[in-house]
Amino acid sequence: MSSAAPERCDAVVIGAGPAGLAAGIRLAQQGLSTVVLERHYLWGGLNSFYKKGGRRYDVGLHALTNHADRGARKLPLPRVLRQLRIPLEALQLGEQLGSRTVFPEASLRFSNDLDLLRSEVRAGFPAAADAFDALCDELAALPHAVEAGPQSVRAHLLERLGDRLLVDLVLHPLLWYGSPTPSDVSWPLFVVLWKSIYEEGFARPRGGVRPVLELLNGRLREEGGELRLRTGVSEILHDGGRVRGVRTDGGAELEAQLVLSSAGWPETLRMLGPEFTDHARSAPIGELTFVEACMHLDRPAPELGFQDTITFWNHADEALYRSTGAEPYDARSGVLCCPENYAGQEPETEGVVRTTILSSAAPWRDLEPEAYAATKAAAVDAAWEEVRRFAPDARPHAVALDAFTPRTITRFTGRLDGAVYGCPQKVAPDAAGLTGLQILGTDNGYLGIVGALVGGAQVATLSGASITPRALEPAPEA
Amino acid sequence: MSNEDIVLAIKDIIATIAPDEELDGLTLEVPLRDQIELDSMDFLDIVMELRKRYGVNVPEEDYKNLATLQGCVDYLGPHMADKELVVS
Numbered sequence: 001m002s003s004a005a006p007e008r009c010d011a012v013v014i015g016a017g018p019a020g021l022a023a024g025i026r027l028a029q030q031g032l033s034t035v036v037l038e039r040h041y042l043w044g045g046l047n048s049f050y051k052k053g054g055r056r057y058d059v060g061l062h063a064l065t066n067h068a069d070r071g072a073r074k075l076p077l078p079r080v081l082r083q084l085r086i087p088l089e090a091l092q093l094g095e096q097l098g099s100r101t102v103f104p105e106a107s108l109r110f111s112n113d114l115d116l117l118r119s120e121v122r123a124g125f126p127a128a129a130d131a132f133d134a135l136c137d138e139l140a141a142l143p144h145a146v147e148a149g150p151q152s153v154r155a156h157l158l159e160r161l162g163d164r165l166l167v168d169l170v171l172h173p174l175l176w177y178g179s180p181t182p183s184d185v186s187w188p189l190f191v192v193l194w195k196s197i198y199e200e201g202f203a204r205p206r207g208g209v210r211p212v213l214e215l216l217n218g219r220l221r222e223e224g225g226e227l228r229l230r231t232g233v234s235e236i237l238h239d240g241g242r243v244r245g246v247r248t249d250g251g252a253e254l255e256a257q258l259v260l261s262s263a264g265w266p267e268t269l270r271m272l273g274p275e276f277t278d279h280a281r282s283a284p285i286g287e288l289t290f291v292e293a294c295m296h297l298d299r300p301a302p303e304l305g306f307q308d309t310i311t312f313w314n315h316a317d318e319a320l321y322r323s324t325g326a327e328p329y330d331a332r333s334g335v336l337c338c339p340e341n342y343a344g345q346e347p348e349t350e351g352v353v354r355t356t357i358l359s360s361a362a363p364w365r366d367l368e369p370e371a372y373a374a375t376k377a378a379a380v381d382a383a384w385e386e387v388r389r390f391a392p393d394a395r396p397h398a399v400a401l402d403a404f405t406p407r408t409i410t411r412f413t414g415r416l417d418g419a420v421y422g423c424p425q426k427v428a429p430d431a432a433g434l435t436g437l438q439i440l441g442t443d444n445g446y447l448g449i450v451g452a453l454v455g456g457a458q459v460a461t462l463s464g465a466s467i468t469p470r471a472l473e474p475a476p477e478a
Numbered sequence: 479m480s481n482e483d484i485v486l487a488i489k490d491i492i493a494t495i496a497p498d499e500e501l502d503g504l505t506l507e508v509p510l511r512d513q514i515e516l517d518s519m520d521f522l523d524i525v526m527e528l529r530k531r532y533g534v535n536v537p538e539e540d541y542k543n544l545a546t547l548q549g550c551v552d553y554l555g556p557h558m559a560d561k562e563l564v565v566s
Contacts, residue, residue: 029526029527029530030526030529030530031526031529031530031533073498073515079519082495082496082497083519083523085494458519461519461522461523461526462522464526465522465525465526465538468535469529
């Protein structure tokens with residue numbers, strides 16, 4: 001097992017989600033000996049998959065944002081795939097059939113063609129239609145990465161569109177798809193979300209998230225990188241302002257010049273030891289977390305009448321997007337996903353529908369097993385009581401159900417409080433101020449699977465270029 | 479590696495990075511970025527592949543020397559004289 005001398009490599013990546021895997025590939029491409037460490041026995045992080053009772057479950061979004069055709073080389077998805085040397089065709093993307101944002105008083109349909117949303121707004125909110133068109137045009141002219149803008153995007157949109165319901169309807173899917181901030185979103189993240197969802201749109205890789213993760217893992221291997229599962233990092237080792245490696249949960253040391261952490265910002269600070277304790281305590285932990293339930297049905301979901309690809313609902317008096325505080329869940333705001341409703345999906349004998357509702361970490365933390373199971377079941381039922389107001393009730397057709405809570409998220413991803421979208425205060429990759437330590441993933445402010453790939457690849461490319469592989473140092477190579 | 483081989487080496491790297499680009503008509507003296515679509519990230523990829531394939535480390539302050547194919551030949555020549563052409 002462990003020898004006297006610690007193992008050495010050029011770069012260590014903490015966490016094998018999409019960001020960590022993309023980073024690992026880019027580091028290995030540069031000729032750096034690279035090890036990706038993952039505490040869980042599966043890779044994928046917040047976008048993973050598992051099997052239970054012989055059925056396959058994807059966690060996370062069931063889809064990619066940023067859909068783009070092969071010719072659109074400047075867009076994030078083709079661009080990052082090119083960097084990772086993965087042909088776009090390999091993902092076999094199918095575009096969404098159409099989604100909706102649904103409030104009690106009104107709803108809007110949208111697809112990967114922004115013109116549908118524009119025409120919906122023109123039909124439902126004629127007074128605001130010109131202002132909405134102007135907003136669309138203005139956002140279309142912006143790049144994905146913008147500097148800080150209006151303090152409150154909600155207030156900004158209200159001022160421009162002059163209709164609270166319209167603002168709520170338009171913002172709802174964007175907040176649900178990736179804002180770590182309650183009820184609002186920062187301007188840079190809003191621009192990314194708008195472009196990723198309304199301009200480019202949803203697409204699903206044939207077979208779900210698993211084939212994407214297989215491709216990433218395969219590319220990592222081809223480039224000579226190594227993925228080590230069941231190997232968590234307990235501590236990031238550093239001396240005199242410079243990183244020197246990591247200590248694993250098993251106590252082994254792994255020396256490296258470069259450590260890239262996708263564990264999250266507050267989570268990474270906690271690995272840095274006593275001198276960072278105060279810093280770690282003051283780093284805010286995201287409050288947005290969810291209860292998600294995947295239901296397998298005795299027939300394809302479209303046969304039961306599920307037509308939308310994704311439905312974002314809000315049945316509360318005001319648009320609800322925040323932690324549920326002392327309550328374990330609040331089903332008045334949520335998301336219904338039908339992964340079958342993408343073009344070109346393999347026909348399945350069993351249907352799948354997924355519900356996601358607002359939650360909060362604290363109420364789940366100390367529940368005894370029985371109460372935990374009962375609360376979880378109640379949360380799933382509450383979700384379906386809301387869904388049946390705008391879609392069929394799938395419960396009579398359920399053949400299998402699995403749900404997860406904030407506690408599950410923390411257990412399998414290490415995210416404190418199950419904070420799916422990370423901490424509200426996004427940080428630069430070098431925020432820790434230690435030479436050789438870079439932060440990547442959600443807490444850099446990127447969105448979804450594609451954002452994670454883009455961010456991971458970029459941080460790894462720039463930081464990897466700054467070091468010399470050991471193999472190139474004077475010592476002769478075998 | 480001859481100067482012609484260095485041009486082949488660079489073209490092969492670009493073909494890996496940007497498989498859709500037409501590289502036959504590239505001229506030596508015109509900046510690569512004016513002839514094909516290469517952004518700064520792609521440029522880092524060229525540096526990355528040089529390091530990986532040939533063990534040549536191009537420091538950041540020297541990137542400007544790689545702007546044209548002729549620049550690549552002049553700058554990389556001494557570093558790659560004893561290297562074998564690698565074509566993917």
